[in-house]
């Protein structure tokens with residue numbers, strides 16, 4: 717049997733869907749385009765997040781009393797203090813983005829989930845992580861979780877060069893910043909993948925992700941079960957949800 721299928725080792729774990737009543741504990745301006753908000757609350761003692769690919773539902777009420785639900789990556793969770801940190805990629809308009817900009821310590825919110833985790837092994841021959849600002853928290857978490865000896869290539873599209881940052885990672889890391897979404901798509905088109913079976917994880921704007929999915933699966937003929945491409949938002953659409961999971 718010469719087919720070491722990592723797909724069989726990708727674990728999909730369901731979690732009991734929990735709603736956590738939380739309050740803002742801390743707000744950190746990371747760089748002009750990113751704000752990290754740490755939430756705390758007793759119910760977070762039951763919080764579980766097994767994968768960088770997880771998401772929680774942030775449920776918040778705006779100043780007009782309207783409720784909004786948006787997806788965010790659990791960037792960091794400290795069980796000893798029940799502190800969960802989410803990082804917001806700031807953009808021009810949007811209920812969550814607006815809320816984050818105006819948030820004050822003590823503000824209430826509700827966090828739902830994660831509903832499930834897709835646990836992707838780290839011991840592939842190589843990893844490609846790519847995306848835009850909305851994917852940066854997931855990519856950062858993955859890089860922080862990689863063990864020594866992991867080979868990771870990261871392609872990140874950030875419109876503002878001031879938002880570029882150093883990642884903490886034990887991985888052998890090759891990092892490239894791209895100033896435009898076209899630049900990101902082209903960089904992926906030009907990639908030559910290293911030998912051995914790798915895993916590709918990409919997330920970001922829906923149209924770019926559709927192009928990237930085609931490049932990876934049709935042009936580069938990567939096996940479907942070694943590629944995960946997710947649309948995290950769609951240009952011009954509020955509260956966007958990708959129709960179908962890959």
Ligand SMILES: Cc1cc2nc3c(=O)[nH]c(=O)nc-3n(C[C@H](O)[C@H](O)[C@H](O)COP(=O)(O)OP(=O)(O)OC[C@H]3O[C@@H](n4cnc5c(N)ncnc54)[C@H](O)[C@@H]3O)c2cc1C
Nearest residue numbers: 771788789805807810811812813949950951952953954955
């Ligand atoms: C699984 C998953 C995990 C995610 N994790 C994160 C995360 O950790 N951090 C994070 O910042 N985002 C993350 N996102 C993306 C986030 O859910 C969306 O960006 C969401 O639309 C933000 O809500 P909003 O209320 O600010 O904007 P919306 O009200 O949804 O949209 C308002 C307008 O803003 C535009 N817009 C939305 N998002 C962006 C963006 N990122 N850049 C530029 N324009 C945008 C829309 O096209 C629309 O025109 C994740 C999405 C998914 C599906």
